Amino acid sequence: MARGLRLPITELLKDFDAPVTAFDCGQLCAPLNNGKPVCCESEGVIPVLYHQEFVELQGRSDLWQAFKPTCKSEQVMADELPDYQLAHCTRSCFDERANRSLNCRSFPFLPYFDHDGVIVGLVYDYESAEGKCPLVDLPHTVTREYIRQAVGFWCAVCRIDEEEGDFYRDESKRLRRRFSRKNEDVPVLVEEGLAHYPTLRSDWRSLLAAGQSPPFTPYDRS
Ligand code: SF4
Numbered sequence: 556m557a558r559g560l561r562l563p564i565t566e567l568l569k570d571f572d573a574p575v576t577a578f579d580c581g582q583l584c585a586p587l588n589n590g591k592p593v594c595c596e597s598e599g600v601i602p603v604l605y606h607q608e609f610v611e612l613q614g615r616s617d618l619w620q621a622f623k624p625t626c627k628s629e630q631v632m633a634d635e636l637p638d639y640q641l642a643h644c645t646r647s648c649f650d651e652r653a654n655r656s657l658n659c660r661s662f663p664f665l666p667y668f669d670h671d672g673v674i675v676g677l678v679y680d681y682e683s684a685e686g687k688c689p690l691v692d693l694p695h696t697v698t699r700e701y702i703r704q705a706v707g708f709w710c711a712v713c714r715i716d717e718e719e720g721d722f723y724r725d726e727s728k729r730l731r732r733r734f735s736r737k738n739e740d741v742p743v744l745v746e747e748g749l750a751h752y753p754t755l756r757s758d759w760r761s762l763l764a765a766g767q768s769p770p771f772t773p774y775d776r777s
Contacts, residue, residue, distance in 0.1 A: 558638055562715055564607045571660050571708040572653060573700040575690065577777045583689040593687045594662045595648070600683070601632070601641050602658045609640035618644050618654045657708070663688040666709035667743045668727040669752060670759040674710050676743040676750060677702055678730055699746045699776040740770070748774040 574580075581592035588596065601622055604612070612619045622641035624630040633641050648655050663684035664677040679691050690696065713720030731754040734741045740751035749772040753759050762769060 560638055560716055562605055562607060564611050567657060567708060571704045573704045575701050576696045577698055580690055602656055603636060603639045604642050604656050604658060606640050608657060609642055612654055616651060616654050618648060618651060620645055663690055664705060665726055666723050668724045670756045672724055674706060676745040677705055678743055694744050694749050695774040697744055702744055702746050748772050
């Protein structure tokens with residue numbers, strides 16, 4: 556059943572519009588993808604918009620249209636997401652960046668919640684982006700302003716929408732398990748660079764007890 560969420564969509568769209576990189580990152584992936592940026596490829600990935608967001612963007616232009624399920628699995632997906640509108644974009648958003656969905660703006664990242672449940676930066680959405688989005692290997696190219704805006708966006712959404720917060724908190728736990736299996740820290744994009752968050756709660760506690768921050772690779776972000 557839909558939860559009747561009320562999100563400040565106009566403000567969220569306005570405050571989260573910084574480009575991910577200072578250059579057109581579509582130039583990196585489009586040449587290898589028939590000239591189309593990978594994240595604009597709707598095949599296999601159906602953009603998910605908040606209902607309010609869909610209404611607002613439809614009021615601005617005809618870039619977005621409702622996605623009509625064509626098979627049982629797509630219908631199940633639509634039924635399982637009553638708070639959201641499955642959609643597809645009708646053309647390139649190159650000339651109307653302000654009409655991109657929040658889903659598009661946040662790609663290829665997820666918020667990272669530390670062991671204490673605080674959003675401290677961004678992590679790659681490896682399941683969606685690894686092997687597809689070249690930025691996964693270029694964390695230093697992500698701009699400071701993008702990280703600031705994206706973290707602000709996720710903090711606002713997860714504060715209002717507890718279920719969404721719980722979902723991404725669990726995703727961060729999953730990510731810690733994934734990196735723990737590789738015996739590596741979790742790389743987290745922060746405004747000043749790349750922070751390496753420990754996967755074990757005991758290591759995190761030890762850091763805090765010593766008054767230290769996670770090890771850090773500084774980047775001179777633009
Ligand atoms: S975010 Fe990644 S997939 Fe999307 S245009 Fe930039 S490099 Fe390509």
